[in-house]
Amino acid sequence: MTVINAKVGSGKYPVLVSDNSINELIDFCDGYSQENVVCIVDEFFKENDNSLYNELNIFLAKYKCLYLPGGLQSKGLEAYSLAMKWLLDIKLPRDGVIVAIGGGVIGDLSAFVASTYMRGTGLVLVPTTTTSMIDSAIGGKTGINFQDQVNAIGTYYNPKAVFMDVRFLLTLNTRDYFAGICEAIKMSVTSDAAQAKKLLNNSTLLASNNREIASLVDLVIWSTKIKLFHVGDDPNEKGIRLTLNYGHTFGQSIETFYGLYQDHYRHGEAVALGMICAASAINSINQSSLSSDLLDFTKKILKQYNLPVLISDQPDCLFPSVEVLVNNLINDKKRTSQGNRFVLVPSIGTSIIQYIDNKKVIASSFQSIMP
Incomplete structure (x- = not known):
């Protein structure tokens, strides 16, 4: 224990x-x-x-x-x-x-x-x-x-x-198991490059039908400690705790389209798509090898954990238009006069908080998850 x-x-x-x-x-x-x-x-x-x-x-x-x-x-x-x-x-x-x-x-x-x-x-x-x-x-x-x-x-x-x-x-069940692990992937990408690499190709966590107790204990312990690092001195979400929202701003726009009481996308699955959008956004802004590597890494690790990288990865559901998703995001209740506030990752293991009020960048980000 x-x-x-x-x-x-x-x-x-x-x-x-x-x-x-x-x-x-x-x-x-x-x-x-x-x-x-x-x-x-x-x-x-x-x-x-x-x-x-x-x-x-x-x-x-x-x-x-x-x-x-x-x-x-x-x-x-x-x-x-x-x-x-x-x-x-x-x-x-x-x-x-x-x-x-x-x-x-x-x-x-x-x-x-x-x-x-x-x-x-x-x-x-x-x-x-x-x-x-x-x-x-x-x-x-x-x-x-x-x-x-x-x-x-x-x-x-x-x-x-x-x-x-x-x-x-x-x-x-497999879907709920992996949807929750997305939260750990999110925290590793923003805050712990070594853990992100450890999660990649982790066969003991990827084995959906033969899960290993020791690996689950290690994952939960790491996740608890890293989350406490973010929330300990910021209980009311005024500073570092905001980093935990990586992928959530884009993801919430997707959840808004499908509605609160739906089964098309689990919260973790919507966050996964939001992470692809966020990685695409920083790639559009910086256009650097680090941001390109982030996008490639994000797609690879999400696919390994059976998480969506395209909105069409979840079958038998309606697909929103980019315009609808942009409008959902712009109408988000957390938006300020400066625009929407996003958590962005310049390189794996680091993060920044940045306002984006450029509709073209936001639309391009949503386009990255379209089939």
Whole structure:
């Protein structure tokens, strides 16, 4: 077991990574009175059966549980209201703790609930997907969607602890597994050239049907540390934390086209396409061998992890026009009078934040993902 001491803003908490973190979770919760612990859980774990889930269900049997779907339908006001009513009905005391078990949707919703119930109650995160372990469980962001805007309502709120059991990653389907790994690829490209090269051709991570525990533990540990490096002294996203948005500005334009509640592209897949666009943008601006190498590297590593490099890589879906994607980006709520703010990578392992208000550059960037 590896314990990483997280510091995000003024908050400090342990992140435990291993292949048996359920045991540590049990010990942690035993420190509370049984009636002071409640769980918000992806309903997937109520309906499925294997040795890991049995172990989890033995733990859950001790506590009051609210089971919710793990999809985006649970990341809105209706699910928030349901969870708040449930907590009030069971009379969870303010010094109690909510244990969130599931992927990013369950984690984000539960964290927002914890941050607002009685003006803040305890929170423990147990992420169960690559996306949530590598990205959303670290950093203290909470949120729900509102009027088709992602995380339009939310807070910054740190948990008391995070328990990452990589055995959950052995059970994911191939598409969700690789979509989450995109977040690690993104962070390596912007911040750690050595890790980016390590991820390239990593057979133990690429083996979708024979995943290796040790490699997953190493990946989650590295991802946790690198994300904490970005968020530790920038909890409210005013500086270095913005680097984590690499690929997201372009990617969100793609997600906007397909709509919030869709299955055409996972978030990580949209970010992958956004990374191609961002690499194309810096190549258009700099026209250097380093930026050309970045574009080639990005295409190669994304293909290896079964991630899209062209919008047509996902079959049976409508293709947006470049004009529509440009307009989506220009109308992005984060745009300022200076233009859209992009994270760009001059060379692998380094990043800058730059405003681009040149529609031709933006259109050319989107053109790079068109079939």
